[in-house]
Amino acid sequence: MTKIGLFYGTQTGNTETIAELIQKEMGGDSVVEMMDISQADVEDFQQYNSLIIGCPTWNVGELQSDWEGFYDQLDEIDFNGKKVAYFGAGDQVGYADNFQDAMGILEEKISALGGKTVGFWPTTGYDFDDSKAVKNNQFVGLALDEDNQPELTKGRIKKWVSEIKPILQS
Ligand SMILES: Cc1cc2nc3c(=O)[nH]c(=O)nc-3n(C[C@H](O)[C@H](O)[C@H](O)COP(=O)(O)O)c2cc1C
Numbered sequence: 001m002t003k004i005g006l007f008y009g010t011q012t013g014n015t016e017t018i019a020e021l022i023q024k025e026m027g028g029d030s031v032v033e034m035m036d037i038s039q040a041d042v043e044d045f046q047q048y049n050s051l052i053i054g055c056p057t058w059n060v061g062e063l064q065s066d067w068e069g070f071y072d073q074l075d076e077i078d079f080n081g082k083k084v085a086y087f088g089a090g091d092q093v094g095y096a097d098n099f100q101d102a103m104g105i106l107e108e109k110i111s112a113l114g115g116k117t118v119g120f121w122p123t124t125g126y127d128f129d130d131s132k133a134v135k136n137n138q139f140v141g142l143a144l145d146e147d148n149q150p151e152l153t154k155g156r157i158k159k160w161v162s163e164i165k166p167i168l169q170s
Pocket residue numbers: 009010011012013014015016056057058059060061062064089090091092095098099100101146147
């Protein structure tokens with residue numbers, strides 16, 4: 001069974017809580033190893049063929065600061081042959097023009113470096129105006145909104161994990 005690396009960044013804790021829920025739903029720490037991006041280095045990424053990447057959007061359309069700090073180091077990672085699933089935390093009401101932008105920024109970069117995106121997610125059930133995380137009318141990963149729709153988070157994670165788990169483990 002392929003071990004999966006989950007790399008996340010967080011400012012106020014939401015993305016870490018979400019990461020823990022995803023890890024649990026995936027089957028625990030024997031299946032998914034979790035790492036805060038502020039503590040990670042390039043070698044940490046190299047050991048996994050399957051990755052889950054989590055980032056909240058901050059400062060109106062920008063990466064969370066630890067991801068911002070790691071962004072240039074992504075260039076040193078060979079993502080060819082790696083499957084990558086993304087999730088993000090955002091606020092579709094307060095930042096309707098930049099909802100989940102960070103997830104889109106990371107997906108674009110990592111795809112350009114050879115990563116294969118898995119786990120697209122429908123935009124139905126959300127109300128926002130613009131997002132860098134939408135491609136072909138779908139989110140490039142799981143969009144979560146702890147500010148406005150916290151009650152939907154657990155169900156969304158359950159459904160998304162049921163879709164990505166067999167792909168990331170194959
Ligand atoms: C100053 C500020 C700027 C934000 N900018 C955005 C944004 O541009 N887009 C978005 O979707 N959410 C934005 N958010 C919402 C956060 O992404 C959201 O609260 C998220 O759950 C925080 O995750 P964290 O606790 O893991 O840091 C912003 C929040 C604050 C306070």
